[in-house]
Structure formats: C-alpha cells, structure tokens
Amino acid sequence: MDILNILNKSYPICFDKLEQLRDGGSTSYAVVSGGDKYFLRVIKPAFFDTAIKGVDIQVFLQNKGFPVPPVVRAANGLPYFRMDGELLILYEFIEGSESNPEQDAEAIGELVGKLHSVMKDYPGELVKRDKQFYIGRYIDILEKKQYPKTDEFFTYGETLWDHVKDLPHGYCHGDMYDGNIHKTPDGKFYVLDFDTSCEGFPMYDLALICNKTHYFGFNESGFGKSKEVLSRFLPGYMKHITLNQTEANAFYDLIALYHFALQATIIEMYGPNCVDNTFLDEQLDWLYKWWAQCAKETRT
Helix, strand or coil, rough: CCHHHHHHCCCCCCCEEEEEEEEECEEEEEEECCCCCEEEEEEEEEHHHHHHHHHHHHHHHHCCCCCCCCEEECCCCCCCCEEEEEEEEECCCCCEEEECCCHHHHHHHHHHHHHHHHHCCCCCCCEECCCCHHHHHHHHHHHHHCCCCCHHHHHHHHHHHHHHCCCCCEEEEECCHHEEEEEEECCCEECCCCCEEEEHHHHHHHHHHCCCCCCCCCHHHHHHHHHHHHHHHHHCCCCCCCCHHHHHHHHCHHHHHHHHHHHHHHHHCCHHHCCCCCHHHHHHHHHHHHHHHHHHHHCC
C-alpha cells in the first residue's frame, strides 16, 4: 500500500515524505508537507470501531478547547479516511516527550480533572466496562489455560470487586499512563489516544497515572512513591472534580484491578502462550504482597 499516494489523494494537503515510527494495534508515521509535520495512524481492521470512537472523542475535546493534538480532516470532511481495509487518522504533530508524573503531578492532576469535567458533556455513547472486563476476562483466560491457581485469582478478584463495585461511574480514559500525556518543550500538556475510552471508574485513570509500582517485580518502595504522586495530583484534579474519601481510598485496590485488566488485554492481543505458569505465579505473588503492604500501610 502506497500510503503517501493515498494521503495525497485523500487529504487537501500535498505531502512530501513519511517515516514509520512504530507498529502495534496501529502503525504510526511522521508525515511531512513542506515545513509542516503531521502524525499519521494507520489502524488495523480489528481496531476500527475503537479508533473511530476515539477520534470522535478527540474532535469533541478539540472543539471544547481541551488540549489534544488537533485532528486534520480528510477531503471528505471526516476526521478519518477509510479504504481497502485501512483506516487513516491524521493529526498535527506535537513536539515533545511523554510526561513525568513524579515531576509534574500538580499540572497533570489539573489536566486530568479538566478532562473528566469536560467529558461530562460528551453527547456520544461510551462502552460500559463492568466486572467482566476488569476481572472476568482474566479468570476466563486462566480457566482455558487450565492454570492450577485459577481459584486463588478468582477469590482475590471477588474480594477486590467487592471493594470497588460501588465507586462512582463516569468517563474513564482507560489507558492513562505517562506516554499518553505529552509534554511540549514549552511546558504544555496534551492528552493522547482515546481509543480505550469508556464508562467506568474515573478513579481508575488516577490509579494508572499515579501508579509508580513496578508491574513485573514487586518492590515495597512503589507504595510510597505512588502515594506521594497521588497526594500532589489530587489538589489540581479537585479544582475540576469533587472526589469523596471512598474514591480516594480505592486508589490501592484499583492498582490491583489494573493487574487483572492489563494481563487479560496482553493475553488477548498476543495469545495464551505469551505467558507461562511461572509468570502467572509471579503475578499472583505480586498481588498478595501488594495487598499485605496496603493493609499494613493503611493501618498506620
């Protein structure tokens, strides 16, 4: 597929060259037109629906003045171009690098709070995320793999869900990690990648961006680092969103919930053989250690 030729036929811009940046659920490119630079995503068919919903949200936020990379409309007037089993989405290129919440917790807190506030007016429908998404998918995968400690994950998941099930629901970005908040050289912040947006727990976004634990190996220092980032994040966030103490206290449970949800997503993407029983044992051990530390720290 000659992407440059397709771009020049599909957009009211004359593009000179492109350079591939990375490949995953979508392939991304830097595209140049004269002295102007753009960011292009070419999305695979399996991700069309989430990408179209994501760009709809991004256009909504763009029109509200919220800091997102501006979407460039195709010649047909749509914020994407679709043909031959490919979906193209073009954005203005934003120079900079991924954020560092440990350095900029206050500013990032205000940014995420504003995002959650603005999205209360989003008129479109969001996919609803429930227990099956956060926990059930993982248990189903473990059962299919005939993992011998599935019952332990099940028991942990049931208790975990009891802790979080009554948290307020609302807009959730769903993938709010450092790389999806972009910082420009002049200190401005932009939120990226709305493909995982859903109606879920808004507090889940806070757990993801303030989480400074190590996913693959447990280290007790992660608790204190995460708590410190959250404490600096919340004042900015609460300029836009009222947060009750129950939600704030759920921070640690939501980090555990993240392990269930992310592990399921990884296995769905890369297949059941991408992890073995040893890895799953280590994940279970991580969760047990995390809960033990949380119980100890929150008592003191």
